[in-house]
Amino acid sequence: MKFWVILVNQAMITPYKNLFKVIAMLAIVSIIAPAILVQARAVVGENNSTTTPKANNNQAFCDKILQLGENFSQKVAQEELKLEEERDKKIQLADDHRGEIDQKRSQNRASWSENRLEQFAKIEERAQTDAQKQAVIKFREAVSTAIADRQSKVDTAVTIFRKGMDDALSTRKSTVDEAVKAFRQKVGAIYAKAKTDCETGVAVNTIRNDVKQGIKTAQDNYKTARGKIDKKAEAVKSLTEAKKKALEKAMEEFRIMLEKAKKDLKVAFPKTEKTATSTNPTTTPSE
Numbered sequence: 083m084k085f086w087v088i089l090v091n092q093a094m095i096t097p098y099k100n101l102f103k104v105i106a107m108l109a110i111v112s113i114i115a116p117a118i119l120v121q122a123r124a125v126v127g128e129n130n131s132t133t134t135p136k137a138n139n140n141q142a143f144c145d146k147i148l149q150l151g152e153n154f155s156q157k158v159a160q161e162e163l164k165l166e167e168e169r170d171k172k173i174q175l176a177d178d179h180r181g182e183i184d185q186k187r188s189q190n191r192a193s194w195s196e197n198r199l200e201q202f203a204k205i206e207e208r209a210q211t212d213a214q215k216q217a218v219i220k221f222r223e224a225v226s227t228a229i230a231d232r233q234s235k236v237d238t239a240v241t242i243f244r245k246g247m248d249d250a251l252s253t254r255k256s257t258v259d260e261a262v263k264a265f266r267q268k269v270g271a272i273y274a275k276a277k278t279d280c281e282t283g284v285a286v287n288t289i290r291n292d293v294k295q296g297i298k299t300a301q302d303n304y305k306t307a308r309g310k311i312d313k314k315a316e317a318v319k320s321l322t323e324a325k326k327k328a329l330e331k332a333m334e335e336f337r338i339m340l341e342k343a344k345k346d347l348k349v350a351f352p353k354t355e356k357t358a359t360s361t362n363p364t365t366t367p368s369e
Contacts, residue, residue: 144280147293151273158266165262169255180244191233198225208351217350224343232336239328246321254311261307265300272296 202222209215272293279289 140286143286143290144276147273147276147280147289151270151277154269154273158262162262198229205347211350214350217347221343221347224346225340228336228339228343231339232332235332235335236329239325239332242328243321243325246324247318250317250321257307257311261304261311264307265304268300268303269297272300 202218202225205221206215206218209218275296276289276293279292
């Protein structure tokens with residue numbers, strides 16, 4: 083028996099152009115397949131015959147029902163253990179990926195910071211008058227402030243996105259576990275009742291029909307619960323879009339601050355003098 087459920091990988095933070103890849107990286111893990119239904123139907127049959135089976139057939143039927151009940155409990159326990167193991171692996175992979183992204187971002191920021199220092203130095207070399215030197219100092223402060231502001235907003239967007247993903251995963255896990263638990267309890271109760279009915283001499287046709295209908299109800303209930311689980315993927319899209327907008331807004335605000343800083347700097351230099359202000363202090367949306 084296999085259990086199927088969509089397990090959303092933990093938040094993997096990438097530059098905003100690739101955010102929608104998060105959705106495409108959703109992992110499929112085992113949850114509830116129709117194998118148990120196939121087994122049950124093989125015993126209860128698909129006909130509605132009211133002919134009373136012979137005594138030995140009655141006993142064989144009851145023995146098979148009891149065996150299926152025992153097998154079901156064991157198999158569910160095994161599959162739930164596998165599900166937890168798969169979850170742990172996915173979570174670890176996601177955590178590792180987050181760490182890699184964070185490290186790469188930090189390295190990029192350090193590299194870009196070094197590049198900016200070189201650009202600032204070139205501008206300072208061109209400053210001849212006190213007014214120009216003061217303008218360069220203000221430019222440097224303005225750019226540094228703009229970058230720090232943008233980085234803070236990027237970090238906040240990443241944190242909000244990751245927390246939202248973690249919360250969505252937690253809610254999804256609870257919903258999945260509840261659906262599996264309900265299915266397990268329902269089918270377990272069906273087999274328990276069949277066992278009691280066999281022991282008390284209830285007609286085999288009645289037991290067969292009860293098991294058949296009970297299994298069908300359990301399956302329908304699970305399908306309904308699974309439908310609600312699948313809809314939770316909308317939360318991922320919402321979080322992704324919110325982060326994308328936050329990054330775009332942070333970048334736009336940074337551009338405005340940078341343009342003002344460059345404009346103010348140019349006032350202090352003759353128009354005929356070439357400065358390094360034409361070169362942006364290396365920036366990217368995900369910095």
